Amino acid sequence: MCQNVCDSGESTDNIKEWDRKHDSSVKRDIILDAAEQVFSDKDYHEAVLDEVADVAGVSKATLYLYFKNKIDLFLSVAERKLCELNEVILKSTADCSDPVATIKRLITDELTFFSDNAAFFKVIHDQRFNLQLRAQVNEDEIRERVMPLMFSKINVTAEVIKLGQENGVFQAVNPKEAAFMLTSLVHTCLLLLNLAPEDVVLTDKAELVEKIFLEGLLMRKT
Amino acid sequence: MCQNVCDSGESTDNIKEWDRKHDSSVKRDIILDAAEQVFSDKDYHEAVLDEVADVAGVSKATLYLYFKNKIDLFLSVAERKLCELNEVILKSTADCSDPVATIKRLITDELTFFSDNAAFFKVIHDQRFNLQLRAQVNEDEIRERVMPLMFSKINVTAEVIKLGQENGVFQAVNPKEAAFMLTSLVHTCLLLLNLAPEDVVLTDKAELVEKIFLEGLLMRKT
Amino acid sequence: MCQNVCDSGESTDNIKEWDRKHDSSVKRDIILDAAEQVFSDKDYHEAVLDEVADVAGVSKATLYLYFKNKIDLFLSVAERKLCELNEVILKSTADCSDPVATIKRLITDELTFFSDNAAFFKVIHDQRFNLQLRAQVNEDEIRERVMPLMFSKINVTAEVIKLGQENGVFQAVNPKEAAFMLTSLVHTCLLLLNLAPEDVVLTDKAELVEKIFLEGLLMRKT
Amino acid sequence: MCQNVCDSGESTDNIKEWDRKHDSSVKRDIILDAAEQVFSDKDYHEAVLDEVADVAGVSKATLYLYFKNKIDLFLSVAERKLCELNEVILKSTADCSDPVATIKRLITDELTFFSDNAAFFKVIHDQRFNLQLRAQVNEDEIRERVMPLMFSKINVTAEVIKLGQENGVFQAVNPKEAAFMLTSLVHTCLLLLNLAPEDVVLTDKAELVEKIFLEGLLMRKT
DNA sequence: CATGAATGAGACTTCATTCAT
DNA sequence: CATGAATGAAGTCTCATTCAT
Numbered sequence: 047m048c049q050n051v052c053d054s055g056e057s058t059d060n061i062k063e064w065d066r067k068h069d070s071s072v073k074r075d076i077i078l079d080a081a082e083q084v085f086s087d088k089d090y091h092e093a094v095l096d097e098v099a100d101v102a103g104v105s106k107a108t109l110y111l112y113f114k115n116k117i118d119l120f121l122s123v124a125e126r127k128l129c130e131l132n133e134v135i136l137k138s139t140a141d142c143s144d145p146v147a148t149i150k151r152l153i154t155d156e157l158t159f160f161s162d163n164a165a166f167f168k169v170i171h172d173q174r175f176n177l178q179l180r181a182q183v184n185e186d187e188i189r190e191r192v193m194p195l196m197f198s199k200i201n202v203t204a205e206v207i208k209l210g211q212e213n214g215v216f217q218a219v220n221p222k223e224a225a226f227m228l229t230s231l232v233h234t235c236l237l238l239l240n241l242a243p244e245d246v247v248l249t250d251k252a253e254l255v256e257k258i259f260l261e262g263l264l265m266r267k268t
Numbered sequence: 269m270c271q272n273v274c275d276s277g278e279s280t281d282n283i284k285e286w287d288r289k290h291d292s293s294v295k296r297d298i299i300l301d302a303a304e305q306v307f308s309d310k311d312y313h314e315a316v317l318d319e320v321a322d323v324a325g326v327s328k329a330t331l332y333l334y335f336k337n338k339i340d341l342f343l344s345v346a347e348r349k350l351c352e353l354n355e356v357i358l359k360s361t362a363d364c365s366d367p368v369a370t371i372k373r374l375i376t377d378e379l380t381f382f383s384d385n386a387a388f389f390k391v392i393h394d395q396r397f398n399l400q401l402r403a404q405v406n407e408d409e410i411r412e413r414v415m416p417l418m419f420s421k422i423n424v425t426a427e428v429i430k431l432g433q434e435n436g437v438f439q440a441v442n443p444k445e446a447a448f449m450l451t452s453l454v455h456t457c458l459l460l461l462n463l464a465p466e467d468v469v470l471t472d473k474a475e476l477v478e479k480i481f482l483e484g485l486l487m488r489k490t
Numbered sequence: 491m492c493q494n495v496c497d498s499g500e501s502t503d504n505i506k507e508w509d510r511k512h513d514s515s516v517k518r519d520i521i522l523d524a525a526e527q528v529f530s531d532k533d534y535h536e537a538v539l540d541e542v543a544d545v546a547g548v549s550k551a552t553l554y555l556y557f558k559n560k561i562d563l564f565l566s567v568a569e570r571k572l573c574e575l576n577e578v579i580l581k582s583t584a585d586c587s588d589p590v591a592t593i594k595r596l597i598t599d600e601l602t603f604f605s606d607n608a609a610f611f612k613v614i615h616d617q618r619f620n621l622q623l624r625a626q627v628n629e630d631e632i633r634e635r636v637m638p639l640m641f642s643k644i645n646v647t648a649e650v651i652k653l654g655q656e657n658g659v660f661q662a663v664n665p666k667e668a669a670f671m672l673t674s675l676v677h678t679c680l681l682l683l684n685l686a687p688e689d690v691v692l693t694d695k696a697e698l699v700e701k702i703f704l705e706g707l708l709m710r711k712t
Numbered sequence: 713m714c715q716n717v718c719d720s721g722e723s724t725d726n727i728k729e730w731d732r733k734h735d736s737s738v739k740r741d742i743i744l745d746a747a748e749q750v751f752s753d754k755d756y757h758e759a760v761l762d763e764v765a766d767v768a769g770v771s772k773a774t775l776y777l778y779f780k781n782k783i784d785l786f787l788s789v790a791e792r793k794l795c796e797l798n799e800v801i802l803k804s805t806a807d808c809s810d811p812v813a814t815i816k817r818l819i820t821d822e823l824t825f826f827s828d829n830a831a832f833f834k835v836i837h838d839q840r841f842n843l844q845l846r847a848q849v850n851e852d853e854i855r856e857r858v859m860p861l862m863f864s865k866i867n868v869t870a871e872v873i874k875l876g877q878e879n880g881v882f883q884a885v886n887p888k889e890a891a892f893m894l895t896s897l898v899h900t901c902l903l904l905l906n907l908a909p910e911d912v913v914l915t916d917k918a919e920l921v922e923k924i925f926l927e928g929l930l931m932r933k934t
Numbered sequence: 935c936a937t938g939a940a941t942g943a944g945a946c947t948t949c950a951t952t953c954a955t
Numbered sequence: 956c957a958t959g960a961a962t963g964a965a966g967t968c969t970c971a972t973t974c975a976t
Contacts, residue, residue, distance in 0.1 A: 073939085091313035094966065105941045107969080116967070146486070207485070216485050219476060226456050227480050234452040238445055254441060258449050262484030263429070263438050264368070295956095317950065327958040329952080338950065517960085535757035538945065549962045551948080560946070590930070651929070660929050663920060670900050671924050678896040682889055698885060702893050706928030707873070707882050708812070739935095761971065771937040773973080782971065 074112045077102045082123045086165030090120060121191050127166055128195035134159045135199050145210030149228075149260065152203060154252045156232050161248055164236050200225045231255045296334045299324045304345045308387035312342060343413050349388055350417040356381050357424050367432030371450075371482065374425060376474045378454050383470055386458055422447045453477045518556045521546045526567045530609030534564060565635050571610055572639035578603045579643050589654030593672075593704065596647060598696045600676050605692055608680050644669045675699045740778045743768045748789045752831035756786060787857050793832055794861040800825050801865050811876030815894075815926065818869060820918045822898050827914055830902055866891045897921045 080102035084093045095116060099106040113119040138155040142148040160167055203225035210216035235251040302324035306315045317338060321328040335341040360377040364370040382389055425447035432438035457473040524546035528537045539560060543550040557563040582599040586592040604611055647669035654660035679695040746768035750759045761782060765772040779785040804821040808814040826833055869891035876882035901917040 089313065091311070095968090096966080106967090107941050107943095108939080110968070111939070149485075210485075215487060217479065217483070217487055219479060219485070223460055223476055224480065224485060226460060227453055227476075230452045230456040231449055234448050238448060254445055254449075257439065257441060258446065258481065258484065260484045260486045261439070262480065262482045262486075263371075263432075263441070263446060264482045264484075265437060265439055316948085328950090329958050329960095330956085332951070333956070533757065535755070535945095539947090540945085550946090551962050551964095552960080554947070555960070593929075654929075659931060661923065661927070661931055663923060663929070667904055667920060668924065668929060670904060671897055671920075674896045674900040675893055678892050682892060698889055698893075701883065701885060702890065702925065702928065704928045704930045705883070706924065706926045706930075707815075707876075707885070707890060708926045708928075709881060709883055760969085772971090773937050773939095774935085776972070777935070 073104070073108075077104065077109060077112055077119070078123055078126060081119050082127070082166055085120060085123055086163075095119075117187075121188065123166070124192055125195060127163060128192060128199075130163075131156075131159055132195060132198050132202075135202050139202055139206055142206050142209055145206055145213060145215055146260065148206050149210070150252075150256055152206065153228070153232060153255050153259070154249070156229070157235055157248060157252050157255070160232060160236055161239065164240075167233075167236075200229065203228060228255075228259055231259055295326070295330075299326065299331060299334055299341070300345055300348060303341050304349070304388060307342060307345055308385075317341075339409075343410065345388075346414055347417060349385060350414065350421070352385075353378075353381055354417060354420050354424075357421050361424055361428055364428050364431055367428055367435060367437050368482070370428050371432075372474075372478055374428065375450070375454060375477050375481070376471070378451070379457055379470060379474050379477070382454060382458055383461065386462075389455075389458075422451070425450060450477075450481055453481055517548070517552075521548065521553060521556055521563070522567055522570060525563050526571070526610055529564060529567055530607075537564075539563075561631075565632065567610070568636055569639060571607060572636060572643075574607075575600075575603055576639060576642050576646075579646050583646055583650055586650050586653055589650055589657060589659055590704065592650050593654075594696075594700055596650065597672070597676060597699050597703070598693070600673070601679055601692060601696050601699070604676060604680055605683065608684075611677075611680075644673065647672060672699075672703055675703055739770070739774075743770065743775060743778055743785070744789055744792060747785050748793070748832060751786060751789055752829075761785075783853075787854065789832070790858055791861060793829060794858065794865070796829075797822075797825055798861060798864050798868075801868050805868055805872055808872050808875055811872055811879060811881055812926070814872050815876070816918075816922055818872065819894070819898060819921050819925070820915070822895070823901055823914060823918050823921070826898060826902055827905065830906075833899075833902075866895065869894060894921075894925055897925055 077098070080100075081093075081098045083101055084098045087093070095106055095109055098119070099109055102109075109119065113122060134155050135152065138152045139148055200222060204221040207216055207221040207224050211218060211221065232255060235255060238251060239246055239248070299320070302322075303320045305323055306320045309315070317328055317331055320341070321331055324331075331341065335344060356377050357374065360374045361370055422444060426443040429438055429443040429446050433440060433443065454477060457477060460473060461470070521542070524544075525537075525542045527545055528542045531537070539550055539553055542563070543553055546553075553563065557566060578599050579596065582596045583592055644666060648665040651660055651663075651665040651668050655662060655665065676699060679699060682695060683690055683692070743764070746766075747764050749767055750764045753759070761772055761775055764785070765775055768775075775785065779788060800821050801818065804818045805814055866888060870887040873882055873887040873890050877884060877887065898921060901921060904917060905912055905914070
């Protein structure tokens with residue numbers, strides 16, 4: 047189906063399909079790169095295909111050889127990005143013998159990833175972007191193509207939390223909801239970075255999220 | 269009462285145009301109402317002025333008598349809404365003798381307000397919308413018009429947190445950053461409500477935010 | 491509804507609506523005229539709205555103030571033309587005391603009308619054009635907007651034939667089918683005119699149709 | 713047998729390219745078949761070469777190895793079809809000892825042929841299609857390629873009529889014009905069949921044309 | 935001979951904005 | 956103050972045609 051569905055694992059050998067469609071895929075990726083750049087610069091509606099074509103160095107008509115639509119192009123970019131994110135997350139949580147350490151690793155890695163891809167993720171912040179485009183296209187297509195990818199990330203995080211709860215380390219809250227909260231906090235860090243970008247360091251912010259999310263604002267009685 | 273720029277914060281002197289516009293401001297409000305409705309239904313670019321005019325019951329040209337632009341109209345709606353929010357926040361924090369209780373009140377009231385205005389706030393989620401429109405207009409205009417209003421809210425919250433810290437109740441974190449985090453968590457609640465809207469109650473979610481934000485995920489040793 | 495539905499009678503006083511929408515209707519008619527000209531010059535798909543706008547002396551966007559679509563514009567032109575035709579037919583058959591004379595009058599008048607509007611009617615020859623556009627739009631819209639107008643003409647002719655049959659003047663054939671045949675023969679005359687346009691006279695062709703349709707090819711025994 | 717330009721008329725020498733193309737002509741025919749199918753389904757402009765290539769099972773570029781143009785392809789299909797028709801007509805009129813019987817045979821055979829090929833002939837109804845496409849290509853090319861084929865059919869019919877006139881069986885009308893009329897009536901039958909396709913039989917319609925064309929609408933005095 | 939890939943040209947449609955009345 | 960009418964500019968998408976391989 048979707049030709050860039052992530053492998054969700056450690057698989058590195060994507061040289062398997064190098065024979066038949068190798069340079070067709072190359073062009074497709076060039077376009078995806080260009081689109082990612084343009085969609086990162088502008089709102090979905092402000093991004094124009096002319097610019098994507100320009101950046102990709104192809105004709106506008108060529109875009110339609112590889113993607114059905116503008117929205118299809120956008121969703122393809124989003125899919126690719128979310129797959130990358132999921133891989134990061136999976137790698138972070140591969141070893142969850144220590145739930146607290148895992149959560150900390152998760153926060154750092156996710157924050158790093160978001161920070162690296164901040165421009166693009168402004169658009170599809172959390173699950174919200176399915177609302178943003180609702181009037182534009184068949185809502186189902188969006189829902190079916192990206193929601194699973196988003197939930198994949200949430201579910202992985204929720205699993206770690208559940209594990210911690212079973213170990214008696216974490217409080218009894220709905221794990222999935224807590225996972226959402228965590229993602230949200232990480233996103234907020236990006237905002238903080240944007241607002242005062244001169245001197246702040248990424249790790250500082252990671253610590254803030256850790257502190258709030260793990261310990262809360264209230265003073266702990268020793 | 270303030271006309272469309274709230275006086276609830278630092279800025280006080282916006283009574284300058286009180287004289288001339290006077291009665292025409294009623295029509296201005298009608299248009300704002302219509303615009304709010306339309307902008308709540310659709311994305312900024314999907315919302316069309318034709319519909320705003322229709323809903324307001326005026327001609328499209330009339331919109332330009334009261335607002336410079338489409339973006340001006342949008343920002344005016346946002347301003348008005350944020351003013352309302354600031355008033356809510358101020359009321360919530362009027363008495364902050366007990367910081368913990370105040371934070372709880374703040375969470376509940378903000379959540380209620382967001383919930384009541386969910387449709388509109390999906391568009392200007394957090395402080396992010398200044399990024400979304402950056403290509404469209406002079407970024408400075410947006411920054412200058414809405415950022416102060418957003419920070420007003422953040423600052424009020426931060427004050428409460430600072431107070432709590434001085435009282436030895438709250439941990440030592442950057443109060444402003446913590447305030448951002450709180451807002452973010454409240455927004456996330458809206459998402460949770462949207463994702464499973466059948467049975468969930470608002471207050472349940474408020475409790476979740478309280479728990480996470482105040483106590484954190486880690487088990488407290490008794 | 492459709493604002494140029496024919497009055498189907500002798501009504502000449504269309505000054506009734508001269509107050510409110512008088513110059514709006516004027517512009518609409520200008521566009522219709524331009525469209526008729528362009529659609530007469532070219533196939534539906536070859537006719538481009540740019541040219542219609544040019545000929546009408548308005549902007550392309552203006553077309554969309556008065557017509558929903560390209561197809562709507564085309565159908566509006568067709569409706570107007572068919573209404574004119576129906577009026578001609580009705581006038582021709584107003585007095586049908588003598589069926590033979592009426593048929594002859596009908597042939598002459600219809601032929602004259604087609605001849606005057608030959609360019610446009612090339613496209614919607616007979617009932618056939620509903621097939622030509624079938625893939626383009628909601629077939630129902632076409633069917634509902636123009637079929638009645640086409641059948642109106644056929645029915646009137648069929649009535650005359652039925653009358654002649656009742657008087658014992660005409661043979662026993664299906665009147666409606668015969669009416670179709672007559673229309674077809676009249677159209678064929680246009681072809682003949684086109685093929686050898688130098689010296690032929692309209693009335694000669696009318697006589698041919700009369701002869702064939704009324705008397706047939708076979709010699710009559712005296 | 714002739715390859716794609718029929719020899720059934722005046723033109724005889726089209727065997728010039730018989731040598732080189734030889735076996736490639738089988739693919740050429742495959743393409744023609746595909747094109748006929750697609751052009752029968754849709755309007756000339758709605759038919760797209762992509763689909764022709766698909767149906768033919770060849771690449772779109774291959775079409776251009778066998779045909780100069782889209783219009784060339786279309787005209788080639790039309791030529792082939794008209795050649796078939798001409799053969800039918802010639803067979804029908806091979807024996808014209810009895811003009812009346814011959815005309816009847818002609819009507820039946822032509823009607824059958826049109827009925828079998830109704831889909832395609834909707835497009836090039838009568839001789840009219842040379843008008844439909846005039847803006848598209850050099851009008852002369854169309855005129856020169858298909859008009860002779862059309863006239864071939866007309867001429868054959870006209871010969872039969874002339875013969876009948878010489879035998880004193882038919883009235884004195886222009887034979888060629890009468891032949892046109894006849895063709896037109898046959899086409900009209902197809903329309904009638906389309907309009908009420910449930911119960912009608914082809915032969916019934918043939919009788920109607922016979923009656924009208926041969927005897928006319930007027931009652932014959934015995 | 936065959937084709938996958940690419941594209942230029944152009945069509946329809948939309949919408950924020952202006953202006954004469 | 957209000958608006959009906961008009962439009963320039965722009966955007967998405969299509970398709971016949973070409974060309975290197």
